[in-house]
Amino acid sequence: MKVLILFLALLCINSLAAEPCTKKKCKAISGTNTIVITISMDEGGNPLPSVTELLELKPGQRIVFTGPEEFIIFFKDQKTPFKKSEFKSKDGVVTIRIPEKIFEDKRFFEESYRDAEIAFNYGVRVNGREFDPPLIIKRDD
């Protein structure tokens, strides 16, 4: 089982410029706060997210997951940036937005102070099958 990591790091870059998503890296669409993660399906019906190794995000940015008509984005270990840990697709889309003040969230304060990052485990579930690629979100101050 792979682990998806939301990695919130304190850096000193203030650019929203984006590069196209690759397997290893993904940033917001240029000039926007949106990252699109596409989910393909292999011939065996297994979900294949477009980003499988690394995703860089910042607080306040939005992630749009889309692909299958019905799928679920879920956060594991009862640790989620949000109040709920599961997001069901609506019209084939799940949209989540990283809270602007996630570093001020009491739940994550110790971890962010210690590691300068906050890690989450999440996965994509489609037709009962799961895939949980790593996801890294960076915050640039």
Added chain:
Amino acid sequence: MSYKTIVFSFFLVFINGCVIAEDNSDKQGGTVAEKRDSVDADKREAVSSDSRRLPVSYALQGTSTAVVGIAIDKKGYPLETVKAIILKPGQKVVFAGPDEFQIAFKNKKAPTMQLDYRSEKGVITVVIPKDILERPEFKREYARNKSVEFNYAIRINGRELDPPMIIQRDD
């Protein structure tokens, strides 16, 4: 099973926004404004060339969803990231990017009854009806051109990008 194919072609002829597009062909002046327009026209031409190199987007493997990202340039004008989307009836296209934007089909001609779409949470989804190519309003155009063309605009902050959208079916 024979699938019908719908092709959405997004030709980014007027990247930088058609709102600012002007016909300067009969101008010979040397004012700052005219020079700026000339530069913009050159830039649009250059970007247009670039747009031809943009990829065509198909439905994601194993799904019925195609995705179009909408970027914004430094001036706030919308930019597309694909030049065409090829879909089959019943598939859908998801536009995403800016927090707020609109898709508006022109000439009262759209794949569905809905002419205007407003983004919700930065996303607009347009679903192509399964029977679109059997519909009377498109049947004749498809028979003649092997494609059905829609004109629409992407509006962001009062600025507009309106590439033509061509839908065609391949049997």
